[in-house]
Amino acid sequence: MSTIPKGSRPKHLTVGRIGLYCFIIMCALFFLMPLYVMIITSLKDMDEIRAANILNLPKELSFYAWPKAWSQACTGFVCEGLKPGFVNSVKITVPSVIVSVALSALNGYALAFWRFRGAYFFFGLCMFGAFIPYQVMVYPLLKIEDFLGIYSSLPGIILVHTIFGMPILTLIFRNFYASLPIDLFKAARIDGGNFIKIFFYVIIPMSTPITIVAVILQVTGIWNDFLLGLVFAGRDNQPMTVQLNNIVQVDYGVAEYNVDMSATILTSLVPLFVYFISGRWFVRGIAAGAIKG
Amino acid sequence: MSMKNSVEVKNISFSYGKTEILNDLSLDIKEGEFMVLLGPSGCGKTTLLNCIAGLLDLTDGQIWIEDDNVTWKEPKDRHIGMVFQSYALYPSMTVEKNLSFGLRMMGTTKDLIKEKIKKAANLLQINELLKRKPSQLSGGQRQRVAIGRALVRDAKVFLFDEPLSNLDAKLRAELRYEIKKLHRDLSNTMIYVTHDQIEAMTLADRISVMKDGLIQQLDTPKQIYNKPANLFVAGFIGSPSMNFLNAKFEKSNQNIIVGNKQIDISKYENINNVINDQEVVFGIRPENINIEKNENSIQCKVELVEPMGADTLVWTSVEGNPISIRLEGSSNFNLNDEINISFDINKSSIFDSKSEERI
Numbered sequence: 001m002s003t004i005p006k007g008s009r010p011k012h013l014t015v016g017r018i019g020l021y022c023f024i025i026m027c028a029l030f031f032l033m034p035l036y037v038m039i040i041t042s043l044k045d046m047d048e049i050r051a052a053n054i055l056n057l058p059k060e061l062s063f064y065a066w067p068k069a070w071s072q073a074c075t076g077f078v079c080e081g082l083k084p085g086f087v088n089s090v091k092i093t094v095p096s097v098i099v100s101v102a103l104s105a106l107n108g109y110a111l112a113f114w115r116f117r118g119a120y121f122f123f124g125l126c127m128f129g130a131f132i133p134y135q136v137m138v139y140p141l142l143k144i145e146d147f148l149g150i151y152s153s154l155p156g157i158i159l160v161h162t163i164f165g166m167p168i169l170t171l172i173f174r175n176f177y178a179s180l181p182i183d184l185f186k187a188a189r190i191d192g193g194n195f196i197k198i199f200f201y202v203i204i205p206m207s208t209p210i211t212i213v214a215v216i217l218q219v220t221g222i223w224n225d226f227l228l229g230l231v232f233a234g235r236d237n238q239p240m241t242v243q244l245n246n247i248v249q250v251d252y253g254v255a256e257y258n259v260d261m262s263a264t265i266l267t268s269l270v271p272l273f274v275y276f277i278s279g280r281w282f283v284r285g286i287a288a289g290a291i292k293g
Numbered sequence: 294m295s296m297k298n299s300v301e302v303k304n305i306s307f308s309y310g311k312t313e314i315l316n317d318l319s320l321d322i323k324e325g326e327f328m329v330l331l332g333p334s335g336c337g338k339t340t341l342l343n344c345i346a347g348l349l350d351l352t353d354g355q356i357w358i359e360d361d362n363v364t365w366k367e368p369k370d371r372h373i374g375m376v377f378q379s380y381a382l383y384p385s386m387t388v389e390k391n392l393s394f395g396l397r398m399m400g401t402t403k404d405l406i407k408e409k410i411k412k413a414a415n416l417l418q419i420n421e422l423l424k425r426k427p428s429q430l431s432g433g434q435r436q437r438v439a440i441g442r443a444l445v446r447d448a449k450v451f452l453f454d455e456p457l458s459n460l461d462a463k464l465r466a467e468l469r470y471e472i473k474k475l476h477r478d479l480s481n482t483m484i485y486v487t488h489d490q491i492e493a494m495t496l497a498d499r500i501s502v503m504k505d506g507l508i509q510q511l512d513t514p515k516q517i518y519n520k521p522a523n524l525f526v527a528g529f530i531g532s533p534s535m536n537f538l539n540a541k542f543e544k545s546n547q548n549i550i551v552g553n554k555q556i557d558i559s560k561y562e563n564i565n566n567v568i569n570d571q572e573v574v575f576g577i578r579p580e581n582i583n584i585e586k587n588e589n590s591i592q593c594k595v596e597l598v599e600p601m602g603a604d605t606l607v608w609t610s611v612e613g614n615p616i617s618i619r620l621e622g623s624s625n626f627n628l629n630d631e632i633n634i635s636f637d638i639n640k641s642s643i644f645d646s647k648s649e650e651r652i
Contacts, residue, residue: 190369201398
């Protein structure tokens with residue numbers, strides 16, 4: 001046997017590797033189990049569900065639950081399914097994400113490059129804000145919004161999401177911008193840019209990775225929110241999560257587990273989709289912000 | 294070069310919080326002059342440049358550019374162009390957009406922008422690169438583009454912040470030559486920060502050697518090299534650096550005494566200013582030491598030989614002080630050879646031990 005290393009690296013399958021793979025596969029199975037149960041349950045009819053073989057595949061595929069969850073299930077007094085909730089969630093999420101990300105990028109830029117007096121204090125304040133449990137602020141915020149006359153409305157809930165998103169997003173943007181070479185900013189100032197021009201022409205074109213991270217964080221965070229939507233959105237703008245809760249929490253009649261399951265899957269599709277298409281960017285952006293910050 | 298001042302730095306101070314970087318510093322730079330700010334890292338040279346550019350706010354003093362008090366003016370209103378060590382090209386823009394950015398910000402017409410870019414690109418030979426992104430350029434090409442960006446703006450004063458420090462030795466020499474040529478052709482005022490003495494010596498009309506936020510000496514490269522104002526300048530300029538011997542002066546026979554050896558310094562230009570018994574530092578450049586036997590020579594041994602091609606550096610010692618001698622490349626010395634060395638006294642520098650100032 002030749003001992004001279006040549007060609008591609010030889011492949012070794014060691015015991016440790018096999019053990020590692022076994023562990024990873026078991027973890028995956030463990031975490032996928034609930035999803036599996038959800039999907040098969042949503043495809044069974046109620047008779048089969050009552051037979052209580054929770055892990056068995058459906059004997060007969062029944063798609064009855066899905067359309068019902070989407071457009072007929074009762075959420076309280078109305079029985080229009082999750083569809084209005086989906087529309088509401090989109091109406092809440094899209095403006096909230098745009099406003100909070102745009103403002104945070106501007107904040108982060110100001111904090112990183114225009115070191116105004118008290119910038120560090122403000123930065124510390126953001127840190128602090130990012131770690132306060134938001135439940136603490138629900139009641140005071142409710143009173144404020146009531147005073148402003150936007151409580152229980154679409155602008156009301158958008159404002160709340162923007163406020164709660166900004167500390168952490170500002171931190172993320174500031175750390176990303178702090179990792180950019182300061183000379184770029186100096187060059188732009190000499191080239192005649194002012195605060196806004198430098199932001200739009202120089203900084204924003206470089207912000208793609210971190211913006212994607214921020215958008216993912218906000219989309220999933222706002223879409224999955226239940227408490228704020230319940231408290232601030234008002235009856236007409238209840239997001240999908242609140243309506244899902246209303247479907248699942250039945251006070252009378254029969255609990256239709258297949259409908260519950262398909263409703264839950266429908267509700268979580270948006271964040272799942274966002275993660276699938278952008279996981280790569282997410283990791284990259286978080287790493288960029290974390291290491292160089 | 295006219296006698297008019299292009300940039301006037303008037304008694305400026307700058308501090309970061311409680312750390313004072315510059316204190317009451319003044320500097321006049323003439324129109325068309327190539328001024329190099331030279332010094333070790335942390336001496337305040339880059340801070341001074343940033344103050345002139347308006348990127349840092351002064352704590353005190355004034356900056357005048359072209360007879361205009363620009364102390365509180367924005368960088369863009371100071372008629373300056375700046376080139377950075379890190380190139381600082383906008384990564385999302387092509388070379389062309391990088392060059393035109395400043396002009397676009399000023400609202401220059403498209404035709405004029407085109408014309409100016411063409412002119413600058415021709416001058417710097419970057420015509421082929423105009424459509425590329427900075428990430429597709431080499432270090433040397435990037436720095437050319439960065440210089441071009443300052444060029445298109447018709448800046449009155451060019452500021453260079455260690456522009457060649459990130460390049461390898463060969464490219465550095467090439468671009469140094471180009472910058473010098475550029476200055477010859479444009480004859481703009483240029484202020485150039487570096488810690489590299491070769492760059493300083495080759496480029497400058499005048500060098501201002503800085504240390505701890507103070508200008509140690511402000512003079513032509515020749516003067517600074519031949520007549521350093523103090524020990525710091527003497528040691529900082531020149532490679533290999535000046536040889537130093539601690540000595541005591543004896544007025545009666547005009548000798549300095551180094552240990553057991555005596556050196557006759559009667560030919561030193563300012564011999565009359567040296568006081569009897571004064572503790573001095575005798576400084577002599579490696580090329581001002583000759584190997585010859587005469588009544589004033591000192592016998593010593595070759596301890597190390599460094600052939601450098603054009604020159605050969607021979608190391609020896611006098612009374613325990615290492616001494617380097619620069620000789621022709623063809624000279625042939627071996628370890629432990631006995632040699633007699635004599636100093637070219639009228640090219641030497643003598644400093645007071647305490648004040649470290651040149652006598």
